[in-house]
Each structure stands twice: as structure tokens, then as C-alpha cells.
Amino acid sequence: MVYQFSPIKFDDMGHIRDSVFSILRNAILDKKLEPGQRLVERNIAEQLGISRTPVREAIHKLELERLVTHIPRKGVVVTGFTKADIVEILAIRTSLEALICSIAATKIRPRELERLESLAKQILDEHVKGNLKKSNQLNDKFHEIVYRAAESPRLYDFLNTLREYVTKFTQVAYSKPGRPEEVWVEHNEIIEALRNHDSSGADAAAKRHTENSSKAFLEMAFWEK
Template identity: 85%
Template sequence: MAHHFSPIKFDNKGNIRESVFSILRNAILDKKLEPGQRLVERNIAEQLGISRTPVREAIHKLELERLVTHIPRKGVVVTGFTKADIIEILVIRTSLEALICSIAASKIRPRELDRLELLAKQISDEHGKGNLKKSNQLNNKFHEIIYKTAESPRLYDFLNTLHEYITKFTEVAYSKPGRSEEVWLEHNEIIAALRNRDSLGAESAAKRHTENSSKAFLEMAF
């Protein structure tokens, strides 16, 4: 049965194209839209209560991310992604996270370090309570502080394109028994390197953290 989309609420129409893109990509990542399923521009627009233009633009972005493809005489269909695709995304994420932490080490300020320490504690506490969704939200804030501290707009944008992938992968990784304790230690290693303005140390700690997160995700997902 085809997935039915709910209309976009008025207060979410600030950037309609990005909203539609996020809705469609999440539906693919959550497998609500399965490989081989057609995306009919007119139907999606009617369900979301918007014009066809932002749907067309969102589908084009999905093509660039290789999540959908255009097949002659059939139209646009979902391609989804394979384990190899996921591994590629994880490798790219690891490199970008390590780089941005390295840059942030020379620019981070005491108040940002204090905020990271508080978030690391909150992440651990929420994980311990079994609140994985809340823990993941706080984890996003933790990394967002580092991203912004680096003051590298293009690198920030690159990481943002992976945001929804990272969020979903992290949710799965956090479900691995014992991962909470590992994350607590890894976050504190990153904070210590940043506080010492140790670019190489921050790069190494971030790389270790993301590699362990990737490993946990793959173990739980496959």
C-alpha cells in the first residue's frame, strides 16, 4: 500500500522545498517509501496541500542523493540505499567530524566548553533512563556546538546534508547495550582535547567516536 502524506502545517511553510525534501527523505529512510515505489509528483503535492513546484525540486534533490531515480516510461522510483551506501556515508561522516573538531579546537571558548560538558552529562543521564530519543536530541546539540564553533560554513553545510542520516544511524547505535558508557567516555575525550586546544587530539578523539558509533550502528542494523 502506498504511503499517504499528511498536509504540511502552515507554520512549517517557511521553506517549503526543504520541508518537502525532509519529509520525502525521511519516508525513504524509514522505509515508508520502499525501493521500486513510484513517486507521483501530482499525488504528493495534493496530499501535502502545496503546489507541484516544491515537490519537483525536492525530488530533484533526492535524485542527487541517489535515493530516487528516473526510469523512462515509468517515472521517478525509489532506489533506497544498500549497506554499501550506508558504509560510504559513515566513512564520509567520520572524516568530516574529525576535520571540524580539529578546526574547532583553536576557536572554542570557555562557555562553549562548559555547555559541552553539561550536554555530555545530560546525554548520559537520559540514555541511562532509557530515553533514547531525548538522548539523541541532546547529542545533536552537542555536535552542533562544535560545528558552529569551527566557523567553517561550507564544512557545516556538508555535515548538515548528512544530518538526518546521522540522526537515524545514531538512534540505532545508541540501542546497543553498553554504548551509553562508551559515548560518555568518548565525549569527554573530545571535550578534553578541545579544552587543551589540541587540534590533533580533537581530530583523533572525534574520529574514534564516530568510528565506534558506526561500528555500533552496523552491529545493530545488520
């Protein structure tokens, strides 16, 4: 069955392209759009109830991320992910997370540390309650605070590009039995290093956290079963 998009409304017309891009990318990540499936600009625009221009621009961004490709005489088709693609993204994320945590350690403020401590506890509590969506949302906020504490806009933008990928991966990794409890310990190790303004310690703690998350994801993902 061909996936159908629902019409969307925009309060801010300037954000149409980004919204369309996010919709298409999530559909690919969630496998609603499968590898080999054609993306017909006109059809997508009609389904979303918008003009073709933002769809064309969004598809171009998807090409830059290698999620779709243009095939002569066939058009734009979904590329999807290979295991190698996933491993590469996870490795990039590990390096960038470690770097931004090491920078944040030199700049983080007491109120940000207090917020991180509160979030770390809430993340575990919500998971124990079975509120997995809420737990993942709080996890995103935890990392967002660290990213912003570093006050490194370019590095923030690089990590933000990976955000939707990482969110999807985290949801899978959290399904591993015992992983939420491990995350609780790892988050607190990151907080402790940040509190001590220990750049090397923050780097190591963030690297350990992301490597463990990556391992859990690969163990739980469908292609490892």
C-alpha cells in the same frame, strides 16, 4: 500498502521546498517509502495540500542524493540504500567530523566547553532514564556546538547535509548494550582535547568516536542480524 502523506501547514512559505524534501527523505530513511516505489508528483502534492512545484524541486534534490532515480517510461522511483551506500556515508562522516573537531579546537570558547560538558552528562542521564528520543536530541546539540565552534560555514553545510542520516544511524547505534556509556567516555575525550586546544588530539578523538558509532550501527542494523 502505499504510504500516504498527511497535509502540512507552513508558517514560512519560503521554506516549503526544504520541508517537503525533509518529509520525503525521512519517509525513505524510515522505509515508509520502499525501494522501487514510484513517487508521483501530483499525488504527493495533493496529499500534502500544496502545489506541485515544491514537490518537483524536492524530488530533484532527492535525485542528487541518489535516494530516488528517474526510470524511462516508469517515472521517479525510490532507490533506497545498499550496505555499500551506508558504509560510504559513515566514512565521509568520520572524515568530516575529525576535520571540524580539529578546527574547533583552535577556536572554541569557555562557554561552549561548559555547554558540551553539561550536554555529555545529560545525554547519558536521559538514556539511563529510558528517554532515548531526548538523549538523541541532546546528542545532536552536542555535535552542533562543535560544528559552530569551528566557524567554517562550508564544512558546516557539508556536515549538515548528512545530519538526518547521522541522526537515524545514531538512534540505531545507541540501542547497542553499553554504547551510551562508551559515548560518555568518547564525548569527554573530545571535550578534553578541545579544552587543551589540541587539534591533533581532537581529530583523533572525533575519529575514534565516529568509527565506534559506525561499528555499533552496522552491528545493530537489520542487515547485520
